[in-house]
Amino acid sequence: MSFALRKQGEIVVVDVEGQLIVGNRQELKQKVLDELERGEKKFLIDFSQTGYIDSSGLGVLVSLSKKIREQGGELRLANLNDDLKTLFELTKLDTLFQIADTRERALESF
Amino acid sequence: MSFALRKQGEIVVVDVEGQLIVGNRQELKQKVLDELERGEKKFLIDFSQTGYIDSSGLGVLVSLSKKIREQGGELRLANLNDDLKTLFELTKLDTLFQIADTRERALESF
């Protein structure tokens, strides 16, 4: 599992590869917060290569979305597979996040 | 698992793919006996693609070697991996069969 960050225009795109769980969520959080501190405002987290997410992974997403909003930034999620969609629906987190089907749509939506 | 037979010169080469065990040994036996009946005399069984062999697989080899000899023919074995070599050694069948390291050596030995 790893997190690949890269800039696409003025958007920071994060690919979550593997699981986003209690053992590694801190790494994702830190990487995004570092970018936020550097002044980045627009974040897209892409889950096309993600396995499963646990409650602490979801917690980190909630936390990041707050922190990004506090800095006047925006967070988008993209490419949730059916399992992940279900997870967001079960927890009603689909109502909290802006979720796009594809990375392109997410990029356009900023 | 399957048995591929082909003629190389005047030698019938049989490749044993997968296991040679109680469930399929009869098929090997029949295929070789058919060739023997057709007048073939030289047989090489190649184990380079073989997994494991059980006692009934070994039994079929003993039986074929007898039948081939009765018809004035010859049987060679080739390409036993370390596990299969051990199996032939444990049962002393390495003393009963002519075993070559490679297919080439076996072909030359006729």
Added chain:
Amino acid sequence: MTPDRSPGLPIGSLHLALELEIPSDVRYIERVVEMVTRQCEQLAYSTRQMSLNVPVALTEALSNAILRGNREHLTKRVQVRCDVNRERLVLEVVDEGNGFDLEECLVDATSPENVVREDGRGLFLMAQLMDSVERFANHGNVVRLTMRRHD
């Protein structure tokens, strides 16, 4: 491999059990999950159950055992038991902590005040993803998750 030569196993009668003990370190969770799902694969559970229900619920139970139950004391161990047949999967996660009141700790994570929280979704997800969640004491604090097989 022609089908009539090596027919599929009659897994209706298959029963697999697994027991394992890990130190109180969350880095082991992923490997435990892999091993348990590999067991369930033998019984042809649905992809959804193998890729969502089991991994997430088991991860929650393990991380609670490690973080809440054993408070990451490395000398404390977490036991994992998995017992699966064609009908159902039973997972037990045992920690050395004092236990907790399941009724009380299990909250509706979707309520307006909870949905914005960072934590508190673990037991809720277990309850959603499993057919039953039980907690009892038996040589430690046991959380038992049961899931029926879906086709």
Added chain:
Amino acid sequence: MTPDRSPGLPIGSLHLALELEIPSDVRYIERVVEMVTRQCEQLAYSTRQMSLNVPVALTEALSNAILRGNREHLTKRVQVRCDVNRERLVLEVVDEGNGFDLEECLVDATSPENVVREDGRGLFLMAQLMDSVERFANHGNVVRLTMRRHD
């Protein structure tokens, strides 16, 4: 996947068990062997044990149970039990036959008169490839094979 993030499981404590029932048909043997070796792989048994000792000994026990014990009566079943930890593997194969005298039936397959025979190597191979072969009656005719783990 860096090693410090997801360390290998402490399989010293791992214990796997498997139970399965098959009809008296030799075509099931290969799949049973696959499933059992897959269990042992989790415990990192040696390649040699996984590719020679276990497959051959188990195949012998299963084919004897099917052919000798149950005489291929399709209504008769063969039970397979596998219990493996880091130290040893125990395999039990149970048929519905009348059993047999292990001492008597186990012959030296390497003697000059036996080495040319087509049959009679099954029990001999089990004895050679396993650390112990036992036979007893317990709700059927049980053959129990035990193998210690080699590094």
